[in-house]
Amino acid sequence: MSADTIFGKIIRREIPADIVYEDELCLAFRDITPQAPTHVLVIPKKPIPKLADASAEDKELLGHMLLMVKSLAEQLGIAEDGYRVVINAGTDGGQTVFHLHMHLLGGRSLQWPPG
Numbered sequence: 001m002s003a004d005t006i007f008g009k010i011i012r013r014e015i016p017a018d019i020v021y022e023d024e025l026c027l028a029f030r031d032i033t034p035q036a037p038t039h040v041l042v043i044p045k046k047p048i049p050k051l052a053d054a055s056a057e058d059k060e061l062l063g064h065m066l067l068m069v070k071s072l073a074e075q076l077g078i079a080e081d082g083y084r085v086v087i088n089a090g091t092d093g094g095q096t097v098f099h100l101h102m103h104l105l106g107g108r109s110l111q112w113p114p115g
Contacts (some may be wrong), residue, residue, distance in 0.1 A: 007043050007099040018031070021072060028072055028104075037107030038078050042069055048100040051089040069096055069104050078106030 010017045010029065017029040020040055031039040042065055048054050054062060064087070073079040083106030088094040 005047075005097050005099045007041075007097055007101065008047060011043070011045055020076070023068075024038060025061055026058065026068055028068065031103070031110050035103075036084075036105040036110065038083070038105065040070070040072060040076070041102040042102040042104060044100060049098040050095060051087055054100065065102060068104055068106065072104055073106065076104075076106070082110075084110050084114075 006015065009015045011027055019027060019029045021028040024045070026042060026044055028040050028042045031041050044058075044059070044061055044065060046061060048058065069085050070079070073083045083104060086103040086105065087100070088096075088103075
């Protein structure tokens, strides 16, 4: 079901997380080191190490994840003022957990460039 990363362990409930949403394809939980007042990670239950590893067969899953981010932003009260969605891809892109994930950040004015 899920690879042996910290996110795989969260999916399997081997370690706790503050889960804000779950369905058959994805899981969303609050980041333990938030970079904004609202910082939620959205992960697929399918173990895809990084965005470069996604294939054409993952098209519906990736679209589902983006629509889930939109819905979460509305539910968490950050949609109207704005939010940022980030995918860190690979080591130079800042990815530290090699299980594809999206960061949903909001609740304050976000600056550019991000880092």
